[in-house]
Amino acid sequence: MDLQENMILLNQSVPNKTAAIRLAGKLLVDAGCVEPEYVDAMIARDQDVSTYMGNFIAIPHGTDEGKKHIKKTGISVVQIPMGVDFSEDAATDNTVTVVFGIAGLNNEHLDILSQIALYCSNIDNVAKLADAQSPKEIIDLLKEVEN
Amino acid sequence: MSQNTATADKPKTSLKAKVQKFGTFLSGMIMPNIAAIIAWGLVTALFLNPGGWFPSPTFIKLSAPMLSYLLPLLIGYTGGKMVDDERGGIVGGIATIGAVVGSSVPMFLGAMIMGPLGGWCMKKIDDMFQAKIKSGFEMIYNNFSAGILGMLLAMLAQVVVGPFVDAGTNFMASGVDWIISIHALPLANLFIEPAKILFLNNAIGNGILVPLGIQTASKVGKSVLFLLESNPGPGIGVLLAFCFFGKGSAKSSAPGAAIIQFFGGIHEIYFPYIMMKPSLFLAVMAGGVSGTFTFQLLDAGLKAAASPGSIIAVLLMTPKGSYVGVIAGVLVAAIVSFLISAFILKRDKSDPDADDFAGQQAAVQEMKAESKGQTNTASTSTLDYKDVQKVIFACDAGMGSSAMGASLLRDKFKKAGLENVPVTNMAVRNLKDEPGLLVVTQKELSERAQQKAPHAIDVSVDNFMNSPRYDEIVANLKVASQEKIDDGVQPTTQAVNATPASDVAEINFDLVAEIDFIHHDQHTGSATMATSLLKEQLAKAGKKTTVKRVSIDDVADETDRLVISTPETIKNLKSRYTNVQALAVADLQDKKLSEVVKNVK
Incomplete structure (x- = not known):
């Protein structure tokens, strides 16, 4: 699968991580990848175990339970230039600038996810994503990593 | 003893331990499926038409397919799963259907061969190919390899197993036939009892004994042949012995099994207990022989086949005048079987039975782990890494974070x-x-992972994306494989594209009270990240300087401000402000930033 431009939302500003996850989830719902219930599963999963990955990215996805609400594989991207804190408590700062919403069926998403992981393991690459000015730029940036 | 199995590759494994391990393996296939055997047994006992307690032509339709298909498939699945987890189980199940279709008798034995064989083949094939599958094609590979393998094994089983089992059945049957012909009837049990344990009981009972019995009964009104296979005595003897002298879960499950066997007539339920300790074959054989001998001695017999072989069904089929003989025969069989079983179980006291066996094994390994120290990463020595054969990233759903972590580590590997x-x-x-x-x-x-895999090396990370643990794992594995760590292992964070650090020297750090990262339309996200990163680094270094993200229009033109941004922005900034100190950096990993951390207050 490939990233689609209509699955990428730039320059968002959100009050908290739940709102960020909802944005990423809504993109998945609107694209027909998941049922609205999946978004709740994404929030539940993040409360259970944080989906903050480090390097300013988070990859909210549903719980095991929530998998039944997935209709097809999809990945959404929400860019939050001003950042949003994904930590549980006030003491830690898990600022996130790029949120990847994940709905994976049959491991079809693993290729692109692996690309995202390799690309974002360099923090300067994440900065490029966080500064990107168009959806196409994000897609092109992620394409820089070829296995 | 338990250590022998713990380290299976030790050459000096005693024959006894091997036999016992095999018995444990066989019973491992049956034990989880006892519930299904009970379900089938209850259906049959309740609704057999005629002969059941509540004869029902509708519900009895369940009985035959459960026996012929459900039970063998479940056993085949379990057997495969024991060898190679879920994939092995599926292939084991598919392979088993070949044995089921290829033979006319219920294919328990075939399932116990094809199930583990299927799992084993799957494992071997995965070992060969899995590492070579390009990412993204895993699912296709997984499904088709298992599907094709399953199909081939099922075809093989259909062609090979059927005739093989038929030959075995025929051998047993001709043995019984021959013994009847030489009028040494009690010895028939020497064939019948082992055949029962191998789940050939129905073939023997319905195939040979019942037809012969019907002939006799039609002449004299009763036949002892009906009692040979359905006598619940030998089985109940073994189960009672387990009730008193067994160990672990075998002991605690035996009373329930005894009731189901004796009153429900489901003989299958005691077979696993015998497989756990194959010397118990002697007990059932001796019990069967002495029971049949007693039947003959007292001229006992049944009017018709007692099916299932429950004491109730047996008594219902007992003609008037034969009660004493039938009951005596059952009792004698039970007592003989009980005594021999008790002797075998007690004599092997030092020898833990199957369940304790596994338990002890786990306990020994746990003790080993404890003596090594915690299973925590901090104290995991590189010694343990020598044994590492594979790495698994575990997360809640196995969908996202673990997949990303796995790709990163795979890349590093x-x-x-x-x-x-x-x-x-x-x-x-x-x-x-x-x-x-x-x-x-x-x-x-x-914690959850440690519960699931208490003996695995457990590495926990805060951060899947750039955990220092990854490099530790790589380094430890490299040390373990006694190879030099090459430069490729260096964490990416150190691959820095440095700009000359000279302009850092121009900054008067004594004045700096606040560091501002400039954000504007094109560089908001990176400014957010830089602010957060620098804050964290300063906090770690114990520095007190404030870090802020400010818009280029809001910069306070004071000398206590250090403004950091991209070279273009700094150029632009210098034309607007005169007092602020400014520093241009190439990216978030610019060495100048760590210079700043070192120098500020």
């Missing part, structure tokens, strides 16, 4: 020449405790 160590990801609930496993989890899941 590749660069470090550690390609022979596979890195996969899965949901934490699917983790299995297996040797040579290293599990990476997020901190929150570490």
Whole structure:
């Protein structure tokens, strides 16, 4: 699968991580990848175990339970230039600038996810994503990593 | 003894331990499926038409397919799963249907062969190919390899197993036939009892004894042949012996099994107990022989076949005048079988039975782990890494975070020449405790992972994306394989594109009270990240200087401000402000930033 431009939302500003996850989830719902219930599963999963990955990215996805609400594989991207804190408590700062919403069926998403992981393991690459000015730029940036 | 199995590759495994291990393996296939055997048994006992307690032409339709298909398939699945987890189970199940279709008798024995064989073949094929599958094609590979293998094995089983089992059945049958012909009837039990344990009881009972019995009964009104196979005595003897002298779960489950066997007539339920300790074959054989001898002595017989072989069904079929003989025969069989079983079980006292066996094994390994120190990463010595054969990333659903972590580590392994160590990801609930496993989890899941795989090396990370633990794992594995760590292992964070650090020298750090990162339309995200990163680094270094993200229009033109941004922005900034100190950096990993951390207050 490939990233689609209509699955990428730039320059968002959100009050908290739940709102960020909802944005990423809504993109998945609107694209027909998941049922609205999946978004709740994404929030539940993040409360259970944080989906903050480090390097300013988070990859909210549903719980095991929530998998039944997935209709097809999809990945959404929400860019939050001003950042949003994904930590549980006030003491830690898990600022996130790029949120990847994940709905994976049959491991079809693993290729692109692996690309995202390799690309974002360099923090300067994440900065490029966080500064990107168009959806196409994000897609092109992620394409820089070829296995 | 338990250590022998713990380290299976030790050459000096005694024959006894091997036999016992085999018995444990066989019963491992049957035990989880006892519930299904009970379901089938109850259906048959309740609704057999005629002869059941509540004859029902509708519900009895369940009986035959359950016996012929459900039970063998479940056993085949379980057997495959014991060898190679879920994939092995599926292939084992598919392979078993070949044995089922290929033979006319219920294929328990075939299932017990094809199930594990299917699992084993799957494992071998996965070992060969899995590492070579390009990412994205795993699902296609997984499904088609298992499907094709299953199909081939099913075809093989259909062609090979059927005739093989038929030959075995015929051998047993002709043995029984021959013994009847020489009028040494009690010896028939020497064939019947082992045949029963191998689930050939129905073939023998309905195939040979019942037809012959009907002939006799039609002449004299009763036949002892009906009692040979349906006599519940030998089985109840073994089960009672387990009730008193067994150990572990075998002991605690035996009373329930005894009731089901004796009153429900489901003989199958005691077969696993015998497989656990194959010397108990002697007990049932002796019980059967002496029971049949007693029947003959007292001229006992049944009017018709007692099916199922419950004491109630047996008594219902007993003609008037034969009660004493029938009851005596059952009792004698039970007592003989009980005494011999008790003797065998007690004599083997030092020899833990199947359940304790596994338990002790686990206990020994636990003790070993404890003596080594905690299973925590901090104290895991590189010694343990020698045993690492694979790495699994575990997360809640196995969908996202673990997959990303796994790709990163796989990449690092590749660069470090550690390609022979596979890195996969899965949901934490699917983790299995297996040797040579290293599990990476997020901190929150570490406990759950340890419960699932207590003997694995457990590495927990805060951060899947750039955890220093990854490099530790790579380094430890490299040390373990006694190879030099090459430069490729260096963490990416050190691959820095430095700009000359000279302009840092121009900054008067004594004045700096606040560091501002400039954000504007094109560089908001990176400014957010830089602010956060620098804050964290300053906090770690114990520095007190404030860090802020400010818009280029809001910069306070004071000398106590250090403004950091990209070279273009700094150029622009210098034309607007005169007092602020400014520093241009190439990116978030610019060495100048660490200089700043070092120098500020």
